[in-house]
Amino acid sequence: MHQFSLCFGRVKKDCFKLIKSQETKTDKFKNKEKMIKSFLIPLCFWISAKAEKKRPYFVGLAGGQGTGKTTISSLIRIILTKYFRLNVFRISIDDFYKTRKERINLSKRVHPMLLTRGVPGTHDINMMLNFFRGSKSKKFKRLKLPTFNKAIDDRFNKKKWYDLKKRPDVIIFEGWCVGAKPEKNNTLKKTINPMEKAKDQKQIWRKYVNHQLKSKYKDLYSQLNCLIYLKAKNFSLLQKWRLKQERKLWVKSKVKSKIMSKENVLNFMQTYQRITQNMFRNMPKYASIIFNLNSYHQINSAIYKKK
Secondary structure, eight states: OHHHHHHHHHHHHHHHHHHHHHOOSSOOOOSHHHIIIIIIHHHHHHHHHHOOSSSOEEEEEEEOTTSOHHHHHHHHHHHHHHTTOOOEEEEEGGGGBOOHHHHHHHHHHTOGGGGSTTSTTSBOHHHHHHHHHHHHOSSOOOEEEOOEETTTTEEOOGGGSEEEOSOOSEEEEEETTTTOOOOOHHHHSSOOSHHHHHHOTTOHHHHHHHHHHHTHHHHHHTTOSEEEEEEOSOHHHHHHHHHHHHHHHHHHOSOGGGSOOHHHHHHHHHHHHHHHHHHHHHHHHHOSEEEEEOTTSOEEEEEEOOO
16 A cells, blocks of 8 residues: 555654664564554554544553563554654553552552562552543643653652653553453462462452452553554463563663563563463453464464454
């Protein structure tokens, strides 16, 4: 399509520059041109047709750990900004994690596993709801939004927070559990990995996290205008990609002590496993767009379900 080629010509330099910043000498991004031309540019035409200037169009972007959410959401922002001239703001659900102090209190009050950031219940849900409300308000007021430093497992200093001075046309809200729905109570009973078996014998952690999805997270996700899902084939593939991600961080990082070991990564991912596997089963039923990923970490096909 001529429009897509025109768009590609205008955005490829910036897109390739971003991709290059994510690469290492041993790990190069393959088929980048096809991904941008065949999948991301058509998606941006779809989004731009729906975005209206009066209020932000909220794009939810979900996918398991290591699926490339940050890279893909950043590329979408480049295309929508550069070609469509839209004001686009991208933020991760990870930026809204509760402070370490708050999670320590939560772990003492409810369950020790809630000290580990990640699952619903470990984010500042009220801050997210206020951000959504504030963005949609007719009288937009400047918003200061947190940024999270995973190296210290706590928020950055407020000087490094996002400063949203103008109402965006499009807001990309990305995260591994964005759009996730709760499980049925009877499936919560069965443990699915060694961590649950050893540390959550009374199902307190599982039930608490599931309740979060049933309540305020449901309210939050209901405000998304569309939901894009990066679908991997299985959980073991996500583990492989997450380990690869950590190796790339090791290559790029100056502080090697902040990088997780293989054992730590696999243990950490056990806290994500239950919701991730539930999303594998159910997300394709209600996501607006599904990008199927192949074993080589590439978008293989796209399914548009919501017109």
